Amino acid sequence: MVFADPGEALARARALLDAVPSPLDASVAHQVIGIWQRDFGDLRLALHHLRRARECAARADSADREADVLATLGVALVHAGRTREGLAAFERGVARGAGHTRARVLYRRAYVWWVLGHHREALEDVRRAVPVLRQADDVIWMARALTLRATVHLALGSVERAEADFTAAEALWDTTGQEHDKADAVESRGLAAFRSGDVPAALRLLDEAEERYARLGTPTFMLNIRRCEVLMAAGLAPEALAEADAAIGKLDGLGGQSTRKAELLLAAARAARPAGDPHTAIARAALAVRLFAGQRRTWWETHARLVLIEARHAAGRGSGRLVADAAAVAAKLASFGSPAAPEASLLAGRIALDLGWTADAERHLAVAARSRRSGPPLARMTGWAAQALRAQAAGSARGVLEACRRGLDVLDDHRMTLGASELRARATEQGAELAALAQRASLVSGGPRRLLVWSERWRATVLSTPPTRPPADPELLSGMTAFREIASRAEAARMEGRPVPALEREQRRLEREIRSRTLHMRGEAPGSGDRFDVGRLLERLGDEVLLVELAVLDGRVQVLLCGRGRVRRFEAGLLAEAETEAEHVQAGLRRLAHPGAEARLPVVEAAGRRLEELLLGPAAAQLGGGPVVIVPPGRLHRVPWALLPSLRERVLSVSPSAGSWLRARETAPPPEGRPVLVRGPGLATGGAEVPELAARYGCATVLEEDGARVPRVLEELDGAALAHIAAHGTFRADSPLFSSLRMADGPIVVHDFERLARSPYRIILSCCDTARLASVGADELLGLVTALLPLGTAGVVACSAPVNDAAVVPLMLALHKGLDAGLSLAEALRDARAALPGDALHQATGWAFSAFGAA
DSSP states (O other): OOSHHHHHHHHHHHHHHHOOOOHHHHHHHHHHHHHHHHSSSSSHHHHHHHHHHHHHHHHTHHHHHHHHHHHHHHHHHHHHHOHHHHHHHHHHHHHHHHHHHHHHHHHHHHHHHHHHTTTHHHHHHHHHHHHHHTTTOOOHHHHHHHHHHHHHHHHHHHHHHHHHHHHHHHHHHSOOOOHHHHHHHHHHHHHHHHHHHHHHHHHHHHHHHHHHHHHHOOOOOHHHHHHHHHHTTTTTTTHHHHHHHHHHHHHHTOOOHHHHHHHHHHHHHHHHHTTTTTHHHHHHHHHHHHHHHHTTTTHHHHHOOOOOOOOHHHOOOOOOHHHHHHHHHHHHHHHHHTTHHHHHHHHHHHHHHHTTTTTHHHHHHHHHHHGSSSSSHHHHHHHHHHHHHHHHHHHHHHHHHHHHHHHHHHHHHHHHTTTHHHHHHHHGGHHHHHHHHHHHHHHHHTTHHHHHHHHHSSSSGGGGSSOOOOOOOOHHHHHHHHHHHHHHHHHHHHHHHOOOHHHHHHHHHHHHHHHHHHHHHHHHTTTSOOOHHHHHHHHHTTTTTTTEEEEETTTTTEEEEEETTTTEEEEEEEHHHHHHHHHHHHHHHHHHTTTTOOOGGGHOOOOHHOOOOOHHHGGGGTTTTTTTTEOGGGGGGGGGGGGGEEEEEEEEEEEEEEHHHHHTTOOOOOOOOOOOEEESSSSSSSSSSHHHHHHSSSOOOEGGGGGGHHHHHHHHHTTTTTTEEEOOEESSSSGGOOEEEEEEEEEEHHHHHHTSSOOOOOEOOOSTTOOOEETTTEEEEEEEHHHHHHGGGOEEESSOOOOHHHHHHHHHHHHHHHHHHOOOHHHHHHHHHHSOOOOHHHHHHHEEEEEOOOO
């Protein structure tokens, strides 16, 4: 019962002890309490009760009872870090037990071997136990044995064998009432899905297991460890680190298993490095190494040493000693049959290359490169990264480019199994090194065209195909409705000056639930989207339009000027300096949005000149007088490009990538459709431009007041030719896909827009911060604008800074006047800026808006 209904089992065991039971019954009761405390509570209490259970079994003179308790005690001692005592308890248990009981003892020793990382010994004990358990028709223990064997197979990289055992175990669990074991089986299937490369299925199964554990009221430390691993593969390292640290705190509060603490520390260390915190990674990994060593868990200790070396290398601590340590870890992992061995060899080779030890580097990289032909996607990526570094060391640019192409193809295939745009974006981080290697090789040997191809190869890839539409999941739709209601109530309370902590907690809970469900979506689009073609781009640009793509290599901006049949390269300034200047500009625009700040205008204009020098360099003098398309890297998405002197009075549009601009240029407008005008609540001007636009268009659909509710707004936006939305925009840096526009019934968020069959061909977002985006992954952007572009929107006008609401009205009216005259969004925005009054307030308003896309 302790794994079917843990709380009830604990209560009955305590009640039995209160009734002065026989030694045999007391042994069972103490053992149950010991198991409960071992797995769900305080390990010190567990050891106390298990020793009492053994004493009672000895008084009852039951060899089988004593053997069974010794096995439970052995597991607890190992989890407490007292490995030698635990294994000695198992030796006595195997000797005391017979037949069926001995098989159960062997199963538990196999589990301990797995905890210790002795996988071959674990398989041997399971092999001895399974026939006896099967002959005894012991369904529960047989299912446990098959689940354990599958888990060991996974640790050794044998995914197919693991899946066969998991399937057989699940069929057995379906015939039992063992709810905790069933939850564990679902968790294990999640791990198997992850090992086979199916991240959405892994997240879904782990969430399902967590719900099952929650119903039982039992902690989920192993689940936390496994979820950290999956979150890391999905590019969600900060979330993995937060989950691991929270679980460590909870485990310490319970006085729980030392073995689980070491594993959680290792999970935290693995997450801290890609989360950009190598010093935390070093601290967590060093402590994990000490704990594993004390627990005599060599397999785990070696994996922790790998993470420790990686973190030290990331912190800039390259040395010959570090090469030797990485090589020793690689050899040990290979002897264990660990799938992490190639990663250690790659690390040894990479550090050796940094030191100029080319012969040593080649030896280690050659070993790592063997993994490029088989295994899960990230293991093959490791192999191709090693192959690319080998080619770079040998001076073969062609070899570098081929290895990078093959490696990124593997990652493309992996990304397209992910349905959620957030996961696709964050997963690109795995390919950042390959993309950078290819760009360097292109710069050295291939000329500007090749550099452009490789710059595009890993830029805004999420926009190359539409995201998977969220399923018609009643629970998801219900959650979205509840989220809107709570968010609306919280906003109303804030405006009245009332505290809202309870509403904010509920809003965060609903956000987590919605996000969790969207991350479960599996990708449906085959391939990796359109391949970029330089010739096609130049043909579309013609002789008038110039496209300026900014690539960043080794921290410096490379300007690729495309148009008039050729691609030219210019070198500009440092990216870090440009980012700092862009922040100064944003601060200046915020000040200029308020009357009385005219004195800041010369400062902002001077910053615009410095930005031009840093971002365009000598290319600024080559722009001519025609339209310009700017393709910036993700980290420069907040630059107000119209502020740069050479761009200020021209037709200017911005695009996340050249490929995205091409797709927008080739997107056909809908054959018919009325303009849709939406006016949200709470605007300082009341959305004053909307009534005038309604009068101008005559046939427009106008949604305002109670009519501007999210379901109706989405219905009218779907497939519209032109949409103008005047509504408060909120950018969420912590969760960009919950960036929103405020409607009558609450926020409309990015997740809502992703439900559209086709977003409006042109869309104008007239309020603050609607163009703010989060830079994630290798060079990806998440936010309102980038949600619209893959869904059929060819052009967007949006704002990247706070603006003065009153000054926006004349800008929007002038913009629509230009559209009425047949101009594109970029042309109409240029003319609208020119039509504004010449004061600082209106100039700053015009600079804050950008046209995205090509419509």
